[in-house]
Amino acid sequence: MAIDLEILDKNIDKQVKTINAAQAAALTIEISGGFVAGLQAGEKKTSFLRSSSEELTVVQKEAIEKLSAEYFGYIAEFNEAAGEQLKDRAREIIKQGGPEQDLKDEIRKYAEDIWGGSETVTIDRTGQTRTVIEVGKDRKLRKVEKEITRAYKTNVDAYADMLARTSTHGAYEEGRAAAYQEEGQSMWRFVGPVDERSRPDHSALVGEHFTYGTPESDMALQLLHEPNCRHRAIVYFGDPDLDTPQEEYEKQKEKAGLYWDEEKGKWAFKESGKPTKKTKQKKAPAKKETEKKKETEKKEKKQEKNAESIIRDHEAKIKARKTEKAYLFDTNGNILLEKGGTKNSVGFTDEEVKLFKGAILTHNHPGASSFSPQDIRTSCANFLKEIRATGTFRTYIMKMKDGSNLYPDLWKDKIRDMYVIHNAEVRRELLKRIDKGELSLPEAELLHWHEVWARVAKNISELDYSFIEEKT
Secondary structure: OOOOHHHHHHHHHHHHHHHHHHHHHHHHHHHHHHHHHHHHHOOOOOOOOOOOOOOOOHHHHHHHHHHHHHHHHHHHHHHHHHHHHHHHHHHHHHHHOOOHHHHHHHHHHHHHHHHHOOOOEEEOOOOOEEEEEEEOOOOOEEEEEEEOOOOEEEOHHHHHHHHHHHHHHHHHHHHHHHHHHHOOOOEEEEEOOOOOOOOHHHHHHOOOEEEOOOHHHHHHHHHOOOOOOOOEEEEOOOOOOOOOOHHHHHHHHHHHOEEEEOOOOEEEEOOOOOOOOOOOOOOOOOHHHHHHHHHHHHHHHHHHHHHHHHHHHHHHHHOOOOOOEEEEEOOOOOEEEEEEOOOOOOOOOHHHHOOOOOOEEEEEOOOOOOOOHHHHHHHHHOOOOEEEEEOOOEEEEEEEOOOOOOOHHHHHHHHHHHHHHHHHHHHHHHHHHHHOOOOOHHHHHHHHHHHHHHHHHHHOOOEEEEEEEOOO
16 A cells, blocks of 8 residues: 555644644743843842742743744744654655555654754755845944855754744843843943854944934844844943943954955955964962962861851851852951851842852752852942852852952853853753653752853852762
């Protein structure tokens, strides 16, 4: 009996719809997480571990729905292309002839290869048009229609990775924009890397500021949704004492070789590499200076050991609490501040935050998880020397390897982007393990932030992330 092609096509279409539905659900979870993370990152509050389960407003939920619909379009496009490719290949297999079961097995194997990632899928929209946002020489934005001139080839793993990074980044930026506007901020600034990995037109916008709700702002925010974009939005105050001068951004662009190509009518980077700076050789220190330095280091290590012992004693008292409590210590182990909080956070006043610089802050997490993004962001923003989170299983520690203080640009320029990437990555991995029955939801929640920060620290050489196993 011959294979019925009409039934085969219907079965493939049905399978594509099933895959779409499952992936759409996972995408919504991921986008919601990214949006909430951005919402929290945009807040001025300095409380630790604000719960991500707090009720979202109707507007925020609508924003998540809009983002989900936008990125679901990418999923559907890939899966539909994969389905059509499977149909074409099935016809080729059937045409070759052979026993029916062998043909079915070969078709099934090809389907597994497509959605397993070993087979390339071609998304061919050549001849069609798409709307793109262009950045002019004057850095004004405009929408133009462009014809698609070539097909796009990828596999499911590469496409999923790109989409996860892009959707999480886009959701994060939308969440942060929502937080800024809720707090009364009306303007924002386009910032981020200016290098050969970034799009030249995106780099041209670095330093430019926009007013929320205007067409220019909407288009600039849309650029942050483009595949693998690493740029972001920050508050623009319109105050020279608070805003980085535009000249600084222009120097970055000049150094990177960004220029307007008159012939092609677009922004581009010069092909020549950046000049390398010569480093001056340092003279060897005198013998007395070396001995003095060793003695100082010895004293500092002794103080650190004593301080660590004091901090550990206090962590033992709070690790099993049902509500959060925080201690702020100086480097000698003296308590600068002691404060209790709620189940999800400890709040600090502006005066209390002034004590953070160069200090060590420890607090307990009733859920026993590692740091929240707010923990790390607030630590960097206020120059903490070390941040710790203790619980019934572990005490987690984040600090600089060289012993210096954490600092604001560390979060803005390095940690934040790595966190967004690895948060999405870990979320996907844990969801798969939950689906396979390898982990329960509580176990996944316990692992989540530890895995994120371990990977972030691995990518940022100056960070030292560690933990101490607690006796239970």
